[in-house]
Amino acid sequence: MTDRERYLRTMRFEETDRYPYYELGIWGQTYERWLKEGLSEEELAGDWFRGQPKFAKLDKREFIPLNLGPIPGFHKVLEEDERYVLFIDGWGRKRRALKEGTVRGTRPSMDTYLDFFVKTREDFLEFKKHFDPKDPSRYPRNWEELRERWRDRDYPLYLTENCGFGGLYWNLRQMMGTERLSYAFFDQPELIHEILDWMVEFFMEATERALKEVEVDAFTFNEDFAYKAGPLISPRIFREFFLPRYKAIIEFLRKHGVKVIELDSDGNTEVLIPLMIEAGIDCHWPLEAAAGMDPVKLRREYGRDLALMGGIDKRALAEGREAIEEEMRRKVLPLLETGGYIPTVDHTVPPDVPLENFLYYLELKRAIAEGRWRG
Numbered sequence: 001m002t003d004r005e006r007y008l009r010t011m012r013f014e015e016t017d018r019y020p021y022y023e024l025g026i027w028g029q030t031y032e033r034w035l036k037e038g039l040s041e042e043e044l045a046g047d048w049f050r051g052q053p054k055f056a057k058l059d060k061r062e063f064i065p066l067n068l069g070p071i072p073g074f075h076k077v078l079e080e081d082e083r084y085v086l087f088i089d090g091w092g093r094k095r096r097a098l099k100e101g102t103v104r105g106t107r108p109s110m111d112t113y114l115d116f117f118v119k120t121r122e123d124f125l126e127f128k129k130h131f132d133p134k135d136p137s138r139y140p141r142n143w144e145e146l147r148e149r150w151r152d153r154d155y156p157l158y159l160t161e162n163c164g165f166g167g168l169y170w171n172l173r174q175m176m177g178t179e180r181l182s183y184a185f186f187d188q189p190e191l192i193h194e195i196l197d198w199m200v201e202f203f204m205e206a207t208e209r210a211l212k213e214v215e216v217d218a219f220t221f222n223e224d225f226a227y228k229a230g231p232l233i234s235p236r237i238f239r240e241f242f243l244p245r246y247k248a249i250i251e252f253l254r255k256h257g258v259k260v261i262e263l264d265s266d267g268n269t270e271v272l273i274p275l276m277i278e279a280g281i282d283c284h285w286p287l288e289a290a291a292g293m294d295p296v297k298l299r300r301e302y303g304r305d306l307a308l309m310g311g312i313d314k315r316a317l318a319e320g321r322e323a324i325e326e327e328m329r330r331k332v333l334p335l336l337e338t339g340g341y342i343p344t345v346d347h348t349v350p351p352d353v354p355l356e357n358f359l360y361y362l363e364l365k366r367a368i369a370e371g372r373w374r375g
Contacts (some may be wrong), residue, residue, distance in 0.1 A: 002154035003059040011260045011307045013340040018369035020059045020342050023048050028104030029351035037355040049162050060155040067138045068165045070130035091174045092117030118175040121191050133205035159219040167221035185237050196245050204252050211256035218260040226267025228291045238275050246279035267291045277305050286310030286346045296334050309342040318352045324361050329375040
């Protein structure tokens, strides 16, 4: 069975030879730790979403590298010293970042977000000037070559890079910030509706060429609209502002042959899942364990209405073999019977996970898939 067949059949709850072998990546600090614990640069190098790190033996996926952000961006360094940098990022957000301890692009702490571009409708109209959907630089220069390469592929192809478009809430937050956006649903609802309608139109215009010229398998909404205790938006807000736009985008994608629609959000999204299903979402990930997202519980509640990916608690990988075995016994074995599930760690792997433990987790995942381990 090819990687493409395996992925699509898993998403449809159909019989497969095994579940796909995917993972979401590691921190830069984890990379450095594992080099010290025996892996080489060659073994660790590559995009985890694409399945490239040699030692992990992951299945292949590909992602169309469209630039769906602001062109030109707003990048500008305002102040910098040995420890910190104060800058405006590509989306016009003013940020203060800790340079000290940064490893391979992973900062030791989150940036402090000080200001955001969109406060008023006038700001939004100015912001829109950076989003010409027909700008030729939205497509890679070697588009023709890529298009030919993907014609007879045997692996799944996603419409955009992971986080390449973000999602509807994601992009609103990037424009306005979490706090201002939370008020805006009540204080500036007309503006939010206008931005979301524009976002749908922009997405369709910018991606239509790719969808017409290449057979695309999947698309992911990256949202991160929840935290440990629940979502950052209520079901009412979701239904009023987001549901009709999700439906519009998903109808557009289906019309162009996209088979699987995924939604990625950290935190506890449980109260929004019925609305995700109503919108047409096929798969939800990464099912953050620390936020109480349990794939076995979700399968009991939603059956074959929603495929699942993720859910393996990264904290168990830090604890050791016994904790890893318990995690796999409790989550992977039951879902092996139902199908529609791809086990992965519930986010990128932090540096408290020893290489030995991660390798044991990968081997156990393969042993379960091949029927060599039943707990």
